[in-house]
Amino acid sequence: MHIPDGYLGPYTYVAFWIIMIPIWYYAGKKLNTELKSRQVPLLALSAAFSFVIMMFNVPIPGGSTGHAVGGAIIGIVLGPWAGVISISVALVLQALMFGDGGITAIAANCFNMGVVMPFVGYYIYKLISGNSDITSSKRVIASAIAGWCSLTIAAFFTGVEFGIQPILQHTAAGTPLYMPYPLSVTVPAMVAEHAFGFSILEALITALIFAYIQRTDASLFYSEKSEVQKNKMKKAVTA
Amino acid sequence: MEKIIRNLSIGLIILMIFAPLGLLAVGETFGEWGPEEVKEKLGFVPPGLEELSDLWSAPMPDYAFAGGDESMTMSSVAYILSAVIGVVVGGGLLYFIGKKAAKN
Numbered sequence: 119m120h121i122p123d124g125y126l127g128p129y130t131y132v133a134f135w136i137i138m139i140p141i142w143y144y145a146g147k148k149l150n151t152e153l154k155s156r157q158v159p160l161l162a163l164s165a166a167f168s169f170v171i172m173m174f175n176v177p178i179p180g181g182s183t184g185h186a187v188g189g190a191i192i193g194i195v196l197g198p199w200a201g202v203i204s205i206s207v208a209l210v211l212q213a214l215m216f217g218d219g220g221i222t223a224i225a226a227n228c229f230n231m232g233v234v235m236p237f238v239g240y241y242i243y244k245l246i247s248g249n250s251d252i253t254s255s256k257r258v259i260a261s262a263i264a265g266w267c268s269l270t271i272a273a274f275f276t277g278v279e280f281g282i283q284p285i286l287q288h289t290a291a292g293t294p295l296y297m298p299y300p301l302s303v304t305v306p307a308m309v310a311e312h313a314f315g316f317s318i319l320e321a322l323i324t325a326l327i328f329a330y331i332q333r334t335d336a337s338l339f340y341s342e343k344s345e346v347q348k349n350k351m352k353k354a355v356t357a
Numbered sequence: 358m359e360k361i362i363r364n365l366s367i368g369l370i371i372l373m374i375f376a377p378l379g380l381l382a383v384g385e386t387f388g389e390w391g392p393e394e395v396k397e398k399l400g401f402v403p404p405g406l407e408e409l410s411d412l413w414s415a416p417m418p419d420y421a422f423a424g425g426d427e428s429m430t431m432s433s434v435a436y437i438l439s440a441v442i443g444v445v446v447g448g449g450l451l452y453f454i455g456k457k458a459a460k461n
Binding site: 150163213293 | 365
């Protein structure tokens with residue numbers, strides 16, 4: 119899903135830089151106010167995990183290859199804004215150092231994988247979990263669905279960004295200047311291969327890590343408080 | 358907490374060691390073709406695509422040694438090294454940023 123240089127014309131990639139700069143700025147502010155020091159190692163690990171997971175290319179029937187990203191689980195554990203920072207760092211490093219994803223397309227790639235995924239993942243997880251207990255197995259299923267949706271929707275966005283290129287920028291004769299395929303090709307291609315392939319892997323990884331942290335220390339999850347903190351709050355209320 | 362970090366780190370190291378498995382998946386990724394592949398598909402390369410495509414030369418393009426030998430062993434070494442760079446630089450950067458940002 120790493121869009122290389124040359125596929126998005128200037129209209130699109132400049133627009134994404136304009137969208138992403140305030141998002142990065144705000145995410146940085148949120149990190150300053152929300153991040154707890156005990157989460158710092160997890161934040162560092164999350165970027166490292168995301169980077170390495172993206173190197174695991176898996177083939178799917180039809181001859182295409184792709185990968186999971188880990189965007190949903192990072193959004194669920196650390197919160198969507200921390201997810202923005204963490205996945206963006208991994209993507210920028212991939213673009214600069216390894217040519218995976220274009221330089222001009224950094225903002226678009228960070229939007230698709232670094233914003234869409236943690237936000238879709240976090241809110242779908244919240245929606246399905248409802249008021250269920252933090253240790254319930256319903257939440258494991260919620261995390262799996264969140265993982266699946268996050269990558270599939272990110273793929274949809276990528277497909278749309280590709281597909282609008284022939285409409286936005288072409289020569290006077292109508293020859294496309296950048297991504298040549300129209301929406302009718304790019305959206306089904308991107309969505310189908312993810313929905314039936316890579317998003318299933320994303321769902322499994324999300325549920326696996328979720329279940330592990332849930333069983334070990336559920337107080338680590340974003341916006342969840344530990345038993346000690348909860349008791350303190352109860353005492354404060356009753357006092 | 359420490360147990361989680363330790364176990365996740367072990368998981369990460371195992372993933373890094375097995376990263377070269379990602380090299381086995383041969384096949385094209387939709388929308389990530391090089392200009393030559395686009396030419397094969399369409400018979401022409403869109404002019405803007407061609408112009409932008411060589412804007413940046415990454416030091417280790419596609420997680421491989423630039424211009425190096427392409428044996429499976431060398432590719433695997435380069436791939437694992439790439440994973441190490443990603444983990445050390447990416448993780449390190451966020452550890453630093455996180456330490457600065459975290460309040461309590």
